[in-house]
Structures are given as structure tokens and as C-alpha cells.
Amino acid sequence: MTTSAALTRKPRSAALLARQVMGEAGIGIALLALVVVFAVAAPKFATSDNLTNIATEITLNTMLAVGMTFVILVGGIDLSVGSVMALSAVVAGPLLTAHGLSTPVAILLAVLVSALVGMGCGLVNGFVSERWRVPSFIITLGMLNVARGAALQYTNAKTVYDFPAGFSLFGTSTVLGIPTLFWIALAMVAVGHLVLTRTVFGRLVFAIGSNEEAVRLSGHRTSIVKVAVFVISGLTVGIAAVTYMARLNIASPILGSGYELSAIAAVVIGGASLSGGKGSMIGTLLGACLLGVLTNGLLLMGVSDFQRQMITGLVIMVAVVVDYYRGRLAARLPVEA
Amino acid sequence: MNTPDTSPPAPVLAAVGISKHFPGVQALDDVRLELLPGEVHALLGENGAGKSTLVRILAGIQQPDGGGMTLGGEPYRPADTAAAIRAGVQVVHQELNLLPNLTVAENLFLQNFPRRFGLVDRRELNRRAAELLAEVGLDISPRTKVERLGIAQMQLLEIARTLWQDCRVLVMDEPTATLTPRETERLFTLLRRITARGTAVLYISHHLEEVFEIGDRMTVFRNGRYVTTRDLADTDTAEVIRLMVGRDLQHEYPPYLPGEPGPELLRAEGLQPQDGQPVSFALRAGEVVGVAGLVGSGRTETVRALFGADRAVGGKVLVKGVPARLRTPRDAVRHGISLLTEDRKSQGLVLDMPLAANVTLTATHKVSWGGLLRRAEENRLAQHAVDSLAVRTPGVRHPVRTLSGGNQQKVVLGRWLLADTDVLMVDEPTRGIDVGARYEIHQQLVDLARAGKALLVVSSDLPELMGICDRILVFSRGRIAGEVPREEFDSSHILTLAYSGYVSAPASATLSSTDPAADASPADASAAERPTAEASATGTPADATSTNGDTR
Numbered sequence: 001m002t003t004s005a006a007l008t009r010k011p012r013s014a015a016l017l018a019r020q021v022m023g024e025a026g027i028g029i030a031l032l033a034l035v036v037v038f039a040v041a042a043p044k045f046a047t048s049d050n051l052t053n054i055a056t057e058i059t060l061n062t063m064l065a066v067g068m069t070f071v072i073l074v075g076g077i078d079l080s081v082g083s084v085m086a087l088s089a090v091v092a093g094p095l096l097t098a099h100g101l102s103t104p105v106a107i108l109l110a111v112l113v114s115a116l117v118g119m120g121c122g123l124v125n126g127f128v129s130e131r132w133r134v135p136s137f138i139i140t141l142g143m144l145n146v147a148r149g150a151a152l153q154y155t156n157a158k159t160v161y162d163f164p165a166g167f168s169l170f171g172t173s174t175v176l177g178i179p180t181l182f183w184i185a186l187a188m189v190a191v192g193h194l195v196l197t198r199t200v201f202g203r204l205v206f207a208i209g210s211n212e213e214a215v216r217l218s219g220h221r222t223s224i225v226k227v228a229v230f231v232i233s234g235l236t237v238g239i240a241a242v243t244y245m246a247r248l249n250i251a252s253p254i255l256g257s258g259y260e261l262s263a264i265a266a267v268v269i270g271g272a273s274l275s276g277g278k279g280s281m282i283g284t285l286l287g288a289c290l291l292g293v294l295t296n297g298l299l300l301m302g303v304s305d306f307q308r309q310m311i312t313g314l315v316i317m318v319a320v321v322v323d324y325y326r327g328r329l330a331a332r333l334p335v336e337a
Numbered sequence: 338m339n340t341p342d343t344s345p346p347a348p349v350l351a352a353v354g355i356s357k358h359f360p361g362v363q364a365l366d367d368v369r370l371e372l373l374p375g376e377v378h379a380l381l382g383e384n385g386a387g388k389s390t391l392v393r394i395l396a397g398i399q400q401p402d403g404g405g406m407t408l409g410g411e412p413y414r415p416a417d418t419a420a421a422i423r424a425g426v427q428v429v430h431q432e433l434n435l436l437p438n439l440t441v442a443e444n445l446f447l448q449n450f451p452r453r454f455g456l457v458d459r460r461e462l463n464r465r466a467a468e469l470l471a472e473v474g475l476d477i478s479p480r481t482k483v484e485r486l487g488i489a490q491m492q493l494l495e496i497a498r499t500l501w502q503d504c505r506v507l508v509m510d511e512p513t514a515t516l517t518p519r520e521t522e523r524l525f526t527l528l529r530r531i532t533a534r535g536t537a538v539l540y541i542s543h544h545l546e547e548v549f550e551i552g553d554r555m556t557v558f559r560n561g562r563y564v565t566t567r568d569l570a571d572t573d574t575a576e577v578i579r580l581m582v583g584r585d586l587q588h589e590y591p592p593y594l595p596g597e598p599g600p601e602l603l604r605a606e607g608l609q610p611q612d613g614q615p616v617s618f619a620l621r622a623g624e625v626v627g628v629a630g631l632v633g634s635g636r637t638e639t640v641r642a643l644f645g646a647d648r649a650v651g652g653k654v655l656v657k658g659v660p661a662r663l664r665t666p667r668d669a670v671r672h673g674i675s676l677l678t679e680d681r682k683s684q685g686l687v688l689d690m691p692l693a694a695n696v697t698l699t700a701t702h703k704v705s706w707g708g709l710l711r712r713a714e715e716n717r718l719a720q721h722a723v724d725s726l727a728v729r730t731p732g733v734r735h736p737v738r739t740l741s742g743g744n745q746q747k748v749v750l751g752r753w754l755l756a757d758t759d760v761l762m763v764d765e766p767t768r769g770i771d772v773g774a775r776y777e778i779h780q781q782l783v784d785l786a787r788a789g790k791a792l793l794v795v796s797s798d799l800p801e802l803m804g805i806c807d808r809i810l811v812f813s814r815g816r817i818a819g820e821v822p823r824e825e826f827d828s829s830h831i832l833t834l835a836y837s838g839y840v841s842a843p844a845s846a847t848l849s850s851t852d853p854a855a856d857a858s859p860a861d862a863s864a865a866e867r868p869t870a871e872a873s874a875t876g877t878p879a880d881a882t883s884t885n886g887d888t889r
């Protein structure tokens with residue numbers, strides 16, 4: 001066969017850089033700009049205390065967004081994360097206060113149970129939506145109510161507290177000036193990133209989000225992957241539930257309401273497409289940071305609650321519009337070589 | 338026909354100096370094109386020569402980097418598709434662009450629904466749709482959901498979509514790649530009617546016989562550059578190939594070497610696709626078996642049911658003599674059976690993923706270790722596929738979306754070659770692939786068989802089947818109407834078999850077909866009867882590729 005003379009130059013590194021900028025780096029730049037603006041506008045913003053504060057504030061959302069990224073990448077959505085988190089917490093919480101268990105064992109057990117509850121709910125979400133072809137939007141909306149109701153029922157609407165001192169100490173501890181819990185969230189992001197980019201499973205997640213039928217006809221079990229992403233989401237919810245208890249020292253059946261929306265917002269700001277196949281874990285992390293910085297900065301500037309909510313909403317809208325142009329621009333730039 | 342030597346008429350459309358650059362590729366480099374009123378102008382070139390890129394520029398989808406166009410003497414620079422349509426340029430694109438969840442009628446009139454009192458007039462919509470469908474010879478209900486159609490039916494729908502609006506220029510990018518002679522012939526009749534009104538048709542195809550049958554003039558591109566424009570009457574196939582490829586092509590098909598069929602690898606017994614008829618056949622190691630038949634004759638349905646892509650409602654499958662349950666494609670692949678599906682865009686490729694990921698999508702085990710991807714190995718295998726199939730791409734990590742149609746087809750083919758299963762079923766394997774590359778692919782398929790694999794080739798291109806197969810199964814109305822061994826290959830005989838199911842069945846039964854989607858065109862009994870009757874009466878082959886200009 002003839003070799004193609006029309007294939008001219010290799011993509012240049014400058015163009016590659018440009019592509020990066022249009023991708024995750026774009027969100028990074030927006031984040032950086034925001035930090036600079038707040039640092040100037042709000043004197044208290046750029047203090048190490050406040051940065052620790054922000055890290056603490058975004059820990060939970062980051063964790064939930066990790067699982068949510070997997071779900072959104074296959075073209076699904078998980079609206080139940082907030083409620084399931086409450087259920088996980090109230091089921092696992094009492095184990096921490098149980099007598100006769102040494103603190104480390106109790107913590108381990110709580111983590112395990114919390115994760116199992118989360119994964120169980122995720123399994124139901126995934127299985128039902130896959131087996132009966134129900135859009136995940138509907139089934140997780142159902143689960144949102146079921147899990148919340150179950151949490152209230154299980155506790156009789158009472159709050160669990162009085163956790164062992166060691167546990168809450170862990171919740172407020174820091175390593176290298178950064179909250180231990182935030183390290184855990186970062187570790188989850190890292191693992192999620194590796195799974196998405198370096199494993200066959202991650203490859204299939206992306207592929208299913210783009211063209212599920214092609215993946216099925218290539219000889220893969222798409223159903224298993226699609227159920228698995230909900231179980232992964234459940235796992236991150238379970239971990240987040242323990243994190244919540246460690247930080248606030250309570251397990252309330254009404255905790256976590258509305259958290260699903262913040263998690264979705266972080267993923268979308270991070271550049272993911274709700275129709276699936278597009279997004280990244282790094283983007284999600286940056287999205288969560290951006291939301292956290294925004295909330296914190298506006299608070300320090302004395303912006304009222306209501307106004308803050310409006311601004312956050314606007315940022316989400318802007319992110320989606322920017323993404324539209326980013327996609328069009330990126331199409332003209334070279335791809336990774 | 339026009340006579341360019343004696344004061345040529347003013348061109349309807351003229352494009353000069355058109356260039357288009359993509360990352361890593363100069364897709365078009367200073368090309369020109371001139372369309373005269375009432376002519377069918379063929380645009381020829383290898384895969385990736387830049388034909389579809391020019392089409393997208395004409396259609397307003399992409400903007401050229403340089404150059405200019407005129408339409409009817411006026412400057413023409415469409416900003417988007419709507420502008421192109423308004424100016425009178427209609428396009429049938431290479432890849433299908435239908436909305437699967439809408440009905441046939443809705444898809445046909447998407448650009449402009451008939452209205453009454455501000456609401457869509459459904460009755461009028463369906464009535465006009467039925468008329469259009471009859472024109473292209475598609476016997477389906479206008480209310481059928483498009484997702485239920487086969488690829489050839491969708492292709493006809495794409496064609497019908499352009500017919501109801503008057504236009505000055507009609508562009509068709511490989512409209513016949515999946516059509517059988519009957520539909521192609523009807524399309525040509527339509528094209529002649531359209532050109533009679535003075536419309537210019539730009540016609541792209543890799544089937545040169547068709548080009549010579551319908552075309553008046555041709556323009557050839559090579560590597561994004563303009564080569565020449567000629568009267569087709571002044572040239573021949575060999576010269577055209579030389580102009581396109583830049584060298585001679587010795588043979589159209591690889592030399593036939595009879596193989597010694599080995600043990601039976603796959604057997605279907607009374608396998609019945611949903612809404613289909615039970616069929617039985619067997620494939621043996623070392624064989625290339627062809628599947629011929631008209632559009633909608635059940636070929637695709639059968640191989641899909643066998644592969645587990647769709648549910649089979651009855652029958653048995655034996656793999657190497659052992660009964661096997663193939664309920665999903667995964668089951669089939671695990672039993673060493675693969676299927677290249679007919680529509681690369683919707684059933685084959687993940688367009689936004691890199692070429693490498695697409696090539697290794699089935700053979701993930703070859704590029705991973707304990708679930709972890711081995712990037713280097715993946716790139717190596719993908720590069721191997723690119724080299725052996727001569728895929729034109731700047732690199733294996735470029736998204737498949739940026740490849741030309743024929744090159745995308747090679748990527749899907751590369752995936753199944755890499756999967757390396759004992760039985761390989763391919764549905765329209767060379768759809769959209771140029772003459773040169775087609776030879777290489779045929780050679781690879783034949784080599785696979787001679788190396789002990791079993792091949793089942795479904796194709797609407799009868800010469801292709803006759804060129805490479807050991808025997809051909811002829812489908813008609815969902816059944817196998819006959820099996821023709823190589824010694825008896827004869828296109829008129831095969832076509833007679835292909836039509837047989839529609840002729841012998843009483844017309845009333847054919848027309849009361851309960852499922853319009855699965856059994857679409859075959860129900861068109863009256864049309865099917867005619868060519869067969871001619872063939873048997875006069876003894877001339879009904880093969881459309883050999884008849885010329887027979888306007889009915």
C-alpha cells in the first residue's frame with residue numbers, strides 16, 4: 001500500500017500544551033484565578049488556617065464526587081448519595097459506641113459496615129436500573145427516599161453521638177498541616193484516577209459512556225460494568241459517612257441532604273458530560289476545590305447565604321457553557337501523541 | 338450528456354483553490370471542482386484522499402482554510418448546513434445521521450414538518466413520507482421507528498430525505514456502499530430523473546462499475562491534491578485506478594487457491610432470528626463462505642442471532658460439534674466466534690476514543706495484565722494493525738472520529754483480526770474501502786481461511802463474494818434459497834436465487850408482511866419480480882453491474 005504523503009508534521013508540543021490548557025488545566029487556571037481574587041479581596045482568605053478550613057470543607061464532597069464521576073462517565077447519575085450516606089452513618093455509628101470493643105476494632109468495624117451499606121444500596125441501584133432498563137435518574141431518586149426513610153426508621157429519628165475520643169481525635173488530626181481526612185479523599189481521587197486511566201475496567205467505563213452497543217458487540221459484559229459503577233459510588237458514600245462522623249462526632253438520620261447535587265456539580269464543573277464518556281478524576285477534584293473555594297471566599301467577603309447560593313448556581317451554568325466552547329476548540333487541536 | 342468541447346455550459350458549482358488542514362494532516366491542498374448542470378460528476382480517490390472533507394465544506398459543516406466557491410455564478414460560502422440547504426445544496430453523507438427514536442416519516446421531514454394550524458400535520462406527514470418511500474423503493478411503514486431498520490434501509494432513507502426538496506446540487510457520499518443491485522438500479526433511475534431537471538449530482542463511490550454506469554465526468558483526488566477532471570467516456574477502469582492510486586492494480590481479487598476444508602467449526606441448525614425464518618448451515622475450517630441476498634433478506638439478522646447480538650427464538654448452534662449457548666456477543670467471542678457488524682458508526686466504533694483503544698477493544702486481554710492496561714503493548718498492536726491494513730492516520734492515539742470513513746472501517750476490521758478467533762463473520766467488510774485497500778483486505782481474509790480459520794462473508798457486492806469465496810449461500814426472504822459452489826458461480830444464477838423467495842410466494846402474502854421493519858424491502862414483490870422475469874426470459878444476467886443505462 002502507498003504510504004500517505006499527506007500525513008505531515010507531528011503534533012507540536014505547544015499545541016499539546018494548548019490542549020492541556022483547554023482540558024483539566026483550564027479548570028485549574030479558573031481555580032487559581034479565583035484564589036488570587038479572594039486573596040486580594042478577603043484578607044483572611046490566604047491564611048493557612050483558612051486553607052485547612054477549605055480542605056476540611058471539601059473533603060466530603062470530594063469523596064462523593066469520586067464515585068459520582070464513575071457513574072456519570074457511563075452516562076448515569078446517582079441522586080441517592082446523600083441519603084445513603086445518612087443510612088450508612090446511622091447503621092455504622094452505634095458500633096463506635098458499642099461497649100467491649102477496643103477503639104481501633106470499633107473504627108475498623110464501622111468503616112466496614114458503612115461501606116457495606118453503601119455498596120449494598122449501590123448494588124440495588126445498579127441492578128434495578130440495568131435489569132429492568134430503568135434510567136438511573138429514577139431508581140436513585142427512589143433510593144434517595146428509601147434510604148432516608150430507612151435511616152429515620154432505624155434510629156427512630158434520633159441522633160447517635162458520644163463517639164470514642166480516639167475517633168474524633170482522628171477526625172481532627174492533620175498530617176503535614178493538611179487534615180488526615182482530606183488526605184484520604186486525595187487518596188481516593190488518586191485511586192479513582194488510576195482505575196479510570198490504567199485499567200481495562202476504566203477503559204470500558206469510558207467506552208460504554210460513548211457507545212455502549214459497540215462495547216457489547218465487542219464481547220464485553222456491559223451490565224457488570226454499569227452495576228459496578230454504582231457499587232463504587234456506594235463505597236465512596238460509605239467512606240464519606242465514616243468521615244462525616246469522625247469530623248462532626250454525630251450520626252444523624254437527616255445528614256447529607258442535598259449532598260448529591262454538590263457532588264454532581266463538582267463532576268460537571270470538572271468537565272464531565274452528563275451523557276457519559278467524557279470527564280476525568282483530576283477534573284472532578286478541581287471542580288470540588290473550585291466549589292469549596294468559592295463558598296469559603298464569598299463567606300469571608302460577607303456575601304449572604306442567599307446570594308452565595310445564586311452565585312454557586314451561576315458558576316455551574318457558566319462551567320457548562322465554557323465546556324461547550326472548550327469542546328469546539330479542543331477539536332481543532334492535536335491529541336495526545 | 339454534455340459535450341464539454343463545444344462551448345461548455347456555465348458550471349452550477351465551482352470550487353477553486355480549496356485547502357483544509359487538520360492536525361497532522363493536510364486533508365485538502367488547493368483542490369478544484371466544477372459541476373455542470375445536469376451532469377453526474379464522480380469524485381474519486383483513495384481512502385483519506387479528502388473527498389468527504391470537500392463534501393463537508395460544500396455542506397457548510399466545515400470552513401475551508403483557503404479558496405473560494407461559486408454557486409450559479411454567485412459567491413458561495415455557507416456558514417452552516419441550513420445555509421447550504423437554503424442555497425440549494427443537498428447532501429447525503431457517508432455516515433448515517435438519522436434519529437433512531439423518531440419514525441421514518443419524522444426523519445424524512447425533520448427539516449420542515451408539514452403543518453396545519455401551527456401543529457404538525459401527522460396525516461399529511463405520513464402521506465408524503467409514503468410517497469417518498471415508494472420512490473426509493475423502500476416498502477416500510479412511515480410510522481416505523483428508525484432504530485428498527487437495517488443499514489441499507491437507513492441508507493435509502495437518507496437518500497429519500499434529500500428528494501423532496503428542489504436543489505441545484507445534490508451530493509452523495511458513498512450512497513450505495515450497502516445497497517444491493519436492485520436498490521442501486523432504482524437509485525440510478527432517480528438520479529437520471531433529477532439530472533434531467535438540470536440538477537448537478539456529485540457522486541462518490543468506490544465501486545467503479547457504478548461510476549462508469551451513472552457518471553458523465555469525474556474528478557480524481559490523491560492525497561488531498563487535485564489530479565484531473567475527465568469525461569468518463571474517454572477513460573477506463575485501469576486508468577482511473579492508476580490516477581487514484583498512482584500505480585497499476587494487477588488483479589481485482591487475490592488469486593484463488595482451492596483449500597482443503599478442515600473440520601467443521603460452526604453449525605447452525607434451524608437457527609431462527611426474531612421475526613425471521615429458521616436457517617441451517619455449517620462452516621468448516623479453511624473455508625471462505627459468502628452470504629448473498631437482497632437488502633432485508635435476513636442475512637444480517639441471521640449472523641447477529643448466531644453471534645448473540647440479538648436473541649434467537651429457536652434453533653441450535655454447535656461449535657466444533659458441541660452444542661453451545663451463545664446468548665450474548667461475549668459468549669460467542671469466548672467460543673471463538675466473532676462478528677464484524679455492518680454499521681461501524683453505531684455498532685462498531687467508540688468515535689471519541691483513540692484508534693488504539695478501538696483496535697484493542699475486544700482483545701483487551703492481549704493488552705492488559707491482571708486488569709491493568711499495558712499502554713506500550715497496546716500502541717504496538719495498534720501500530721501493527723495500522724501498518725498491515727494501511728490505515729491513514731497521524732498516530733494511533735488520535736481519536737477514530739478524525740479518520741476518513743474507509744479508514745474507520747479498517748479500524749473495526751483490525752479489531753477483529755486482532756481478536757483472532759477461529760470463526761470470523763464479517764458483515765459488509767469492505768464498506769467504504771477503496772479499490773487498492775480492498776484487495777489487501779481480501780487477501781488477508783483469504784489468508785486467514787487458508788491458515789485454518791472459518792470465514793463467513795456477508796456482502797451486497799456480488800463480484801466481491803464471487804472473487805474470494807469457496808461457496809456462496811444465497812438468502813431470499815429469510816431462508817437460504819440455495820448454495821452455490823465455486824465451480825457454479827454465475828451472477829445471474831445467484832441473483833435468480835436471491836429473488837426466488839419473492840417470486841414464488843403469493844403476492845398477497847408478501848404484502849401482508851406483519852413486521853415491516855424486519856422484512857422490509859422483500860415485501861416489495863412487484864419490483865422484485867420484474868428483473869427476475871427479465872433475466873429468465875432473455876437469458877441476460879440481471880446483475881445490475883453489467884447492465885447499462887436501462888431506464889425503466
Ligand SMILES: Nc1ncnc2c1ncn2[C@@H]1O[C@H](COP(=O)(O)OP(=O)(O)OP(=O)(O)O)[C@@H](O)[C@H]1O
Nearest residue numbers: 359364384385386387388389390739740741742743
Ligand atoms: N475532523 C478531522 N480531524 C482531523 N483529521 C481529519 C478530520 N476529518 C478528516 N480528517 C483527515 O483528513 C483526511 C481526508 O479525510 P476524508 O474523510 O475527506 O477522506 P475521504 O476521501 O472521504 O476517504 P474515504 O474514502 O475513506 O471516505 C484523512 O486523512 C482524515 O484522517
Ligand SMILES: [Mg+2]
Nearest residue numbers: 389431741742
Ligand atoms: Mg469519505
